[in-house]
Amino acid sequence: xxxxxxxxxxxxxxxxxxxxxxxxxxxxxxxxxxxxxxxxxxxxxxxxxxxxxxxxxxxxxxxxxxxxxxxxxxxxxxxxxxxxxxxxxxxxxxxxxxxxxxxxxxxxxxxxxxxxxxxxxxxxxxxxxxxxxxxxxxxxxxxxxxxxxxxxxxxxxxxxxxxxxxxxxxxxxxxxxxxxxxxxxxxxxxxxxxxxxxxxxxxxxxxxxxxxxxxxxxxxxxxxxxxxxxxxxxxxxxxxxxxxxxxxxxxxxxxxxxxxxxxxxxxxxxxxxxxxxxxxxxxxxxxxxxxxxxxxxxxxxxxxxxxxxxxxxx
Ligand code: ASP
Numbered sequence: 001x002x003x004x005x006x007x008x009x010x011x012x013x014x015x016x017x018x019x020x021x022x023x024x025x026x027x028x029x030x031x032x033x034x035x036x037x038x039x040x041x042x043x044x045x046x047x048x049x050x051x052x053x054x055x056x057x058x059x060x061x062x063x064x065x066x067x068x069x070x071x072x073x074x075x076x077x078x079x080x081x082x083x084x085x086x087x088x089x090x091x092x093x094x095x096x097x098x099x100x101x102x103x104x105x106x107x108x109x110x111x112x113x114x115x116x117x118x119x120x121x122x123x124x125x126x127x128x129x130x131x132x133x134x135x136x137x138x139x140x141x142x143x144x145x146x147x148x149x150x151x152x153x154x155x156x157x158x159x160x161x162x163x164x165x166x167x168x169x170x171x172x173x174x175x176x177x178x179x180x181x182x183x184x185x186x187x188x189x190x191x192x193x194x195x196x197x198x199x200x201x202x203x204x205x206x207x208x209x210x211x212x213x214x215x216x217x218x219x220x221x222x223x224x225x226x227x228x229x230x231x232x233x234x235x236x237x238x239x240x241x242x243x244x245x246x247x248x249x250x251x252x253x254x255x256x257x258x259x260x261x262x263x264x265x266x267x268x269x270x271x272x273x274x275x276x277x278x279x280x281x282x283x284x285x286x287x288x289x290x291x292x293x294x295x296x297x298x299x300x301x302x303x304x305x306x307x308x309x310x311x312x313x314x
Pocket of ligand 1: 133173228266
């Protein structure tokens with residue numbers, strides 16, 4: 001059995017993880033993919049453990065897959081509806097965390113609109129905290145599930161050219177992916193209009209393209225991002241029509257990528273905004289549904305690793 005190199009108490013982001021920690025999580029996730037494809041999907045690894053999903057923002061995939069992941073490992077899972085909780089009565093994030101902590105949780109998955117809120121909360125509780133997306137900062141399990149999808153399809157991450165396209169400015173998915181892909185030795189490009197690229201992004205180790213055809217040239221992976229309207233104050237694009245014309249993924253632009261390039265999208269998709277519907281559903285090239293499947297496996301691996309009693313906390 002391989003020794004577990006993952007010694008962190010929480011999973012707050014990808015930044016700062018090592019290649020061996022990421023590789024270990026991906027290997028563990030791979031095993032859970034097989035388990036999830038069996039008729040009997042249930043295991044008792046987390047029997048007696050309690051997981052709470054605390055989501056201050058909407059979610060379909062992340063919340064459901066953490067719930068499934070916890071249940072498939074045998075944990076008791078509670079989904080806290082923030083809209084019906086005491087948060088609406090003015091309870092602060094910290095007080096909510098301290099209250100939940102008193103209930104002896106083992107893991108807490110948190111999604112919050114503010115960057116850094118999940119880290120703050122992790123300092124107030126005794127259980128493992130998993131970042132389910134904090135503002136524009138990080139969404140670590142999304143990057144892990146994307147990496148697992150790519151690795152299973154391409155056999156590797158190292159040496160691949162990945163184009164991350166669209167609203168990079170507001171995207172925590174982009175940030176976590178940039179960190180992970182760089183750590184694992186891929187070449188990362190970001191492709192977007194100037195208004196949707198954060199200043200100084202090159203410092204994260206990416207090549208920036210303002211032209212979609214040039215950015216997609218010979219890439220192995222095309223990762224599309226949603227326009228995050230809920231995080232925009234003001235106008236970042238002239239119109240949806242123009243945005244789709246220049247930056248929407250259609251077959252004409254995709255023709256610049258390698259013939260075996262994979263199409264990815266974290267969801268939710270806005271068909272006709274950032275991606276053409278036929279491209280999104282292309283069974284030969286699109287792995288968007290596979291990403292969802294990998295999401296459950298990755299979240300099982302993360303819950304497993306963070307609740308192991310032999311884990312040495314750092
Ligand atoms: N679901 C992803 C997130 O929560 C991507 C998106 O919302 O566009 O960041």
